[in-house]
Amino acid sequence: MTATQDSVLAPTLSSRYYTDSAVFEAENQHIFERQWYYVGRADDIPAPGRILRRQVGRESVILVRGRDQVVRGFLNVCRHRGAQLCLTDTGDVGKAIRCPYHAWTYGLDGKLLAAPNWEAMESMDREEYGLHTVHVEQWEGLLWVNLAPSPTPLIDQLRPQIEARLADYSKFERYRLGDLKVGGRVEYEVVANWKLIYENFQECYHCGTIHPELVRTIPEFQSPAMGTGGYDPTGYAIAGDLESFSLTGRTVLPRLPHLLPEDDRLYYGMVVRPNCFISLVSDHVIVHRFEPVAPDRTRAVCEWLFPADVVDSGDYQVDDAVALFSKVNEQDFAAAEWCQPNMSSRAYREGGVLVPSEQTQIGVFYQWYLSSLGDAA
Numbered sequence: 001m002t003a004t005q006d007s008v009l010a011p012t013l014s015s016r017y018y019t020d021s022a023v024f025e026a027e028n029q030h031i032f033e034r035q036w037y038y039v040g041r042a043d044d045i046p047a048p049g050r051i052l053r054r055q056v057g058r059e060s061v062i063l064v065r066g067r068d069q070v071v072r073g074f075l076n077v078c079r080h081r082g083a084q085l086c087l088t089d090t091g092d093v094g095k096a097i098r099c100p101y102h103a104w105t106y107g108l109d110g111k112l113l114a115a116p117n118w119e120a121m122e123s124m125d126r127e128e129y130g131l132h133t134v135h136v137e138q139w140e141g142l143l144w145v146n147l148a149p150s151p152t153p154l155i156d157q158l159r160p161q162i163e164a165r166l167a168d169y170s171k172f173e174r175y176r177l178g179d180l181k182v183g184g185r186v187e188y189e190v191v192a193n194w195k196l197i198y199e200n201f202q203e204c205y206h207c208g209t210i211h212p213e214l215v216r217t218i219p220e221f222q223s224p225a226m227g228t229g230g231y232d233p234t235g236y237a238i239a240g241d242l243e244s245f246s247l248t249g250r251t252v253l254p255r256l257p258h259l260l261p262e263d264d265r266l267y268y269g270m271v272v273r274p275n276c277f278i279s280l281v282s283d284h285v286i287v288h289r290f291e292p293v294a295p296d297r298t299r300a301v302c303e304w305l306f307p308a309d310v311v312d313s314g315d316y317q318v319d320d321a322v323a324l325f326s327k328v329n330e331q332d333f334a335a336a337e338w339c340q341p342n343m344s345s346r347a348y349r350e351g352g353v354l355v356p357s358e359q360t361q362i363g364v365f366y367q368w369y370l371s372s373l374g375d376a377a
Ligand code: FES
Pocket: 078, 079, 080, 081, 082, 083, 099, 100, 101, 102, 103, 104
């Protein structure tokens, strides 16, 4: 039986979308190099000279905080003979970016400042040899890069997605992500296509099978019909006999300061395309960043955010909160890895099927994905 013969089921993408390097190339070109792409937190580079290196589509990009505190983005390509300027994912370049090869030196604003034997090249126009800039915007403490020549504002990409999930953008603003601080961080190398991870995050048909701790915490997730017709914008409630969204359910942390009483004891998860998931609970926020590395490989970085005093004061233990979603991550990423090897099986050439409770959210995702790829789909 195929999905097209049975109206109760809907088709997934076919296998080549999870295996083909030409598709991966098209995704880089039409999605990751064209849309705003989440690269890290503004407080990862808190002071002038601090630098982040990220792969964005097919390009290596650096983000540097200037002496004026502005974060700027550049292609990580020396204008002399093309060496990578920054060879590590994080660092501190001090007052200038110095190429490791022949020591051309650029200001934190990307301008070429000096080169060895400068006198012999006096007539050269140094304005012409600054670093290539890329667009950077900050939203709620998160840094996003866009490689398109003249992108639309970041908020135009993000706000409709948040509104689609929560109905009301001001609800999201109450969590004040920009004021929060990282209290836990785990990195994962997932041997699976990024879309398997996204599809999984947008259905709870698997929750009863693989997430015993999560369904204990949010009983509604036990239902295989959960998500039918889309997510509930009023959120999902923590079990009445538990104190919190944590592994034991017992650790009590202060409520995020700007939430309303009606936000208490609720969970909201959302995909923020193209490479971020945000999960909101009343005492912390979980942000996932994804880096698609290859058709069958995705790097994931999960960060747990809490109010600064919860992280810094020593009065609170955040480990129990971190432990719950760490478990969920391990379970979800293992599931993606169960599927990836079979994406190239002859049995899956035409893809699989989505049951009713998977169709709305994954359908929205497919629609975005295929329309982003356009003719390259
Ligand atoms: S390649 Fe950078 S200075 Fe030569």
